[in-house]
Amino acid sequence: MVNYPNGKTFTQLNKVTSESKKEINLKASFSAANRGMNLEENINISNEYYLRKGIALITKRPTPINVVKVDYTNGKRIIDAYFEKQSTTDYNGVYKRRYVDFEAKSTRSKTSFPMANICKHQITHLKNVLSFGGLAFFIIQFERYNEVYFLDASYVIDFYENGSRKSIPYESVKLNGTLIKQGFSPRLDFIDAIDNFYCLD
Amino acid sequence: MVNYPNGKTFTQLNKVTSESKKEINLKASFSAANRGMNLEENINISNEYYLRKGIALITKRPTPINVVKVDYTNGKRIIDAYFEKQSTTDYNGVYKRRYVDFEAKSTRSKTSFPMANICKHQITHLKNVLSFGGLAFFIIQFERYNEVYFLDASYVIDFYENGSRKSIPYESVKLNGTLIKQGFSPRLDFIDAIDNFYCLD
Numbered sequence: 001m002v003n004y005p006n007g008k009t010f011t012q013l014n015k016v017t018s019e020s021k022k023e024i025n026l027k028a029s030f031s032a033a034n035r036g037m038n039l040e041e042n043i044n045i046s047n048e049y050y051l052r053k054g055i056a057l058i059t060k061r062p063t064p065i066n067v068v069k070v071d072y073t074n075g076k077r078i079i080d081a082y083f084e085k086q087s088t089t090d091y092n093g094v095y096k097r098r099y100v101d102f103e104a105k106s107t108r109s110k111t112s113f114p115m116a117n118i119c120k121h122q123i124t125h126l127k128n129v130l131s132f133g134g135l136a137f138f139i140i141q142f143e144r145y146n147e148v149y150f151l152d153a154s155y156v157i158d159f160y161e162n163g164s165r166k167s168i169p170y171e172s173v174k175l176n177g178t179l180i181k182q183g184f185s186p187r188l189d190f191i192d193a194i195d196n197f198y199c200l201d
Numbered sequence: 202m203v204n205y206p207n208g209k210t211f212t213q214l215n216k217v218t219s220e221s222k223k224e225i226n227l228k229a230s231f232s233a234a235n236r237g238m239n240l241e242e243n244i245n246i247s248n249e250y251y252l253r254k255g256i257a258l259i260t261k262r263p264t265p266i267n268v269v270k271v272d273y274t275n276g277k278r279i280i281d282a283y284f285e286k287q288s289t290t291d292y293n294g295v296y297k298r299r300y301v302d303f304e305a306k307s308t309r310s311k312t313s314f315p316m317a318n319i320c321k322h323q324i325t326h327l328k329n330v331l332s333f334g335g336l337a338f339f340i341i342q343f344e345r346y347n348e349v350y351f352l353d354a355s356y357v358i359d360f361y362e363n364g365s366r367k368s369i370p371y372e373s374v375k376l377n378g379t380l381i382k383q384g385f386s387p388r389l390d391f392i393d394a395i396d397n398f399y400c401l402d
Contacts (some may be wrong), residue, residue, distance in 0.1 A: 051329065054332065054333075056333065057329050057330060057333045057335070059262075059289050059293075061260075061262055061263060062262060062263045062264065062265035062266065062285075063263065063266075064263035065263065065264075065266045065268070065279065065282070067266070075283070076283065076284065077281065077282075077283055078266065078279065078281070078282040078283060078284070079280060079281065080278065080279070080280065081266070081278075081279040081282055082276070082277065082278055082279060083277065083279070084263075088260050092260075092293060092294075093293075093300070094300035094302075094330060094333045094334065094335040095333070096333075096334070097299060097300065097333070097334030097335065098298060098299070098300065099294070099295035099298065099299065099300040099301075100300075101295075128252065128258050129258060129295060131255065132255075132257065132258045132295045132296070132297075132298070133295065133297065133298030134258070134295040134298065
């Protein structure tokens with residue numbers, strides 16, 4: 001992991017190529033990421049890395065939107081629409097020929113991950129994924145600790161259905177999950193967590 | 202395959218339960234489907250069947266929409282947005298633990314399937330799927346014949362990259378693809394086509 005205490009040091013460079021500029025921006029943004037990381041953005045950038053390196057193909061499902069009215073007079077512009085509830089999960093893809101499906105959630109709580117963050121449809125969907133032999137899990141970020149955990153869906157499903165509490169204690173996530181390594185590239189190495197958790201050919 | 206020459210025969214029933222009403226609607230709509238089938242709708246309904254029967258889990262990716270402006274005064278309403286190009290494909294999911302990814306396209310041509318229907322991003326995406334060991338294919342409907350074909354992505358990719366023509370002749374689709382069985386349930390048995398084409402455990 002590369003640490004850059006502040007972005008300003010980069011400005012000391014006199015000549016920068018377009019490529020190194022891009023690199024600098026990436027590093028600066030990684031540095032910024034450590035101060036209140038945007039989980040979704042970091043997963044997306046990690047996915048680009050995995051694809052580029054031929055490791056895995058993971059895509060984000062677009063947010064479902066119900067289009068009510070389209071104006072064709074000015075190009076093809078949507079002028080009335082509303083967000084629909086995601087009935088599945090945010091991400092899916094393929095790793096080592098296997099189907100991968102997961103939901104990423106973030107919490108500002110220091111003590112637990114609130115189950116209210118997960119809707120019933122998503123639990124049903126992930127149960128289905130497991131029943132079809134897919135890999136199903138959650139990526140859970142504890143913002144205050146800047147920690148991101150991999151947690152197999154079966155644990156969360158069991159907690160959702162049989163748990164007496166309405167949130168998974170932080171300590172339980174720590175114990176049953178895997179801390180995802182953070183770095184420059186990939187930002188969040190959740191494939192490493194998959195490798196550690198599942199035995200894949 | 203069950204044939205229902207016209208939907209009116211169902212109205213002869215005197216007493217119908219809510220369940221049988223639903224069944225009737227399905228049958229009537231199946232009957233209607235034969236006269237200008239909506240490909241997407243039929244795939245979606247087939248996917249519901251596969252899920253219900255524990256055969257496969259296939260979901261449709263929502264249409265990607267770029268939201269420009271949201272009005273919060275009246276609930277949370279999108280008042281300016283536009284459609285983005287789908288950079289991947291319409292459908293993906295899991296069958297026999299394997300990742301499945303496909304694009305569904307329809308043509309009114311009687312002689313060929315125009316490659317203009319497929320964008321470069323989709324070809325790139327399906328090449329990636331194949332390289333990661335996923336199953337990648339197209340479902341191509343020839344509306345005028347009411348025929349729907351399963352066609353492995355590798356054939357389409359090869360044609361896209363090396364073909365001298367800008368469309369795949371109907372006869373080539375017939376020869377290299379698999380005619381998908383149509384029925385009441387599932388409407389389009391593309392899983393059967395997968396079974397016939399790939400050797401899965």
